[in-house]
Amino acid sequence: MKVVISARNFVFDGCGAVDILKENGFEIVDITDKEIKSEENYLCEIIDADAVINAFEPMSRELLEKCEKLKLISVRGVGYDYIDSKACSELGIAITRTVGTVGESVSELTMGYILRFAREIEAHNANMQNGKWERIMTEGAFGKMLGIIGFGEIGQALAKKADAFGMRVIYNCITPKNDQRFEYCTLDRLLKESDYVVLALPLTKETQKLIDENALSKMKNSAVLINVARAGIVDNDALKRAVLNGEIRGAAVDVYESEPCCNSILRGVKNVILTPHIAPFTRNNFISMNTLAAENVINYFGGTLNEKYLA
Numbered sequence: 001m002k003v004v005i006s007a008r009n010f011v012f013d014g015c016g017a018v019d020i021l022k023e024n025g026f027e028i029v030d031i032t033d034k035e036i037k038s039e040e041n042y043l044c045e046i047i048d049a050d051a052v053i054n055a056f057e058p059m060s061r062e063l064l065e066k067c068e069k070l071k072l073i074s075v076r077g078v079g080y081d082y083i084d085s086k087a088c089s090e091l092g093i094a095i096t097r098t099v100g101t102v103g104e105s106v107s108e109l110t111m112g113y114i115l116r117f118a119r120e121i122e123a124h125n126a127n128m129q130n131g132k133w134e135r136i137m138t139e140g141a142f143g144k145m146l147g148i149i150g151f152g153e154i155g156q157a158l159a160k161k162a163d164a165f166g167m168r169v170i171y172n173c174i175t176p177k178n179d180q181r182f183e184y185c186t187l188d189r190l191l192k193e194s195d196y197v198v199l200a201l202p203l204t205k206e207t208q209k210l211i212d213e214n215a216l217s218k219m220k221n222s223a224v225l226i227n228v229a230r231a232g233i234v235d236n237d238a239l240k241r242a243v244l245n246g247e248i249r250g251a252a253v254d255v256y257e258s259e260p261c262c263n264s265i266l267r268g269v270k271n272v273i274l275t276p277h278i279a280p281f282t283r284n285n286f287i288s289m290n291t292l293a294a295e296n297v298i299n300y301f302g303g304t305l306n307e308k309y310l311a
Contacts, residue, residue: 002027002069003297004046006036007055007076010290014283017290024298026051039063046070051297054083056259061087072300076293077280078102078153080311081203081230095311096296098289103157105285106200106228110154111161113252113273114141114196117224139195139222142166147194149187149210150201150229151177158198170194173201191218196226203230213238216247225251228279232257236265243269254279 003026005011010032011018021028031045036057043063046052051072052059059073061084073083075097088095116122118141127134146162148155151173159169159182169182170193176184191197197219201207211225212235219225225248227234234253242248243266250271256264259277266272280289292309299305 001025001050001301002029002048003051003053004029004031004049005053006031006042006045006057007053007290007293008032009281009286010053010076010293012286015287015290017287017294020291020294021297026297043067051301053293053297056082059083064088064091064093067093072096072297074293074296074300075311076289079202079230081232085311094300096293096300096305096309097311098292098296099309100153101285101288101292102280103153105282106154106279107158107161108282109254109275109279110158110198110200110226110228111165113226114146114162114167114224116252116273117196117250118144143168144195145170145193147171147190147197149173149190149197149199151182151184152200154228155198155200158200187215188218191215192220194223195220196224198226199229199233201229201233203232207233209233209235211235211239213241216242219248221247221249223248226253227251228254231255240265240269240272243272 003021005028011030018028036042039058039060042057043066047067048069050069051074053074053076055076064084064087070093073093073095075095078097078099080095080097083095085095119138120136123136142165144167146167146169148158148171151171155171162169163181170185170190171182172185172187172190210233216238239251243251252273253266254275254277264274266274296305296309
């Protein structure tokens with residue numbers, strides 16, 4: 001069976017995911033070094049594939065209908081909003097995800113954002129590098145309220161880390177979790193009471209532009225918004241205005257409507273941190289994600305796939 005790999009950074013020293021596939025008899029076509037400029041380009045590469053290992057390459061109904069041999073899309077990651085999942089269901093194409101691999105790395109970066117704002121490490125370093133002994137008395141993270149919107153793998157991993165720093169944690173999600181350590185609350189209350197609001201939820205029709213001008217107006221003017229989920233969840237025009245007008249203290253953004261992105265509307269805005277979608281981008285995490293994405297292909301066609309990995 002033919003497996004086309006379009007997920008970048010699938011092959012690197014120390015990661016044997018592609019070898020696992022080859023050892024199990026799969027024909028591998030690696031297109032990660034090719035520049036896919038359009039869906040038509042992508043279609044030409046995957047049209048005769050039995051499976052695709054994908055990471056953010058859009059797959060519309062039109063594309064899927066032309067891939068007559070395709071039986072599996074193994075997503076290297078957990079989000080799959082860029083794939084027409086309804087079309088997949090109707091066409092008999094399964095989608096698998098690397099559930100359980102991203103929580104630690106994404107929550108780790110999120111804590112880094114929080115500590116940056118809590119202790120002004122960057123500003124203190126700049127002063128010292130410029131020969132200035134100038135201390136800024138910061139608020140710190142201890143005792144501050146962290147509001148997490150979305151309480152799946154990432155949200156729960158973040159809550160545990162924040163708890164270890166002595167932060168108070170509240171969360172909002174579709175279904176409250178059975179975890180007495182952290183308090184479920186309404187979205188309105190979370191926005192009004194949190195010092196840090198973290199987005200860790202999927203992009204759906206219901207969550208599109210969830211954080212708009214109205215939502216931002218409910219936040220404290222000392223609060224920070226952190227988006228490690230999907231760009232479409234936030235009205236970034238409204239976010240820019242909110243930061244510039246002092247309606248909120250600042251923001252940290254790791255996700256963009258189109259990637260790579262070097263011209264974000266938030267570029268150059270003081271108190272906004274922009275990073276190039278690095279939340280899951282650690283060596284150990286990519287080894288785990290790549291390996292599980294490969295194992296999902298093997299287990300799906302071998303009839304031994306654990307259902308928890310199915311989208």
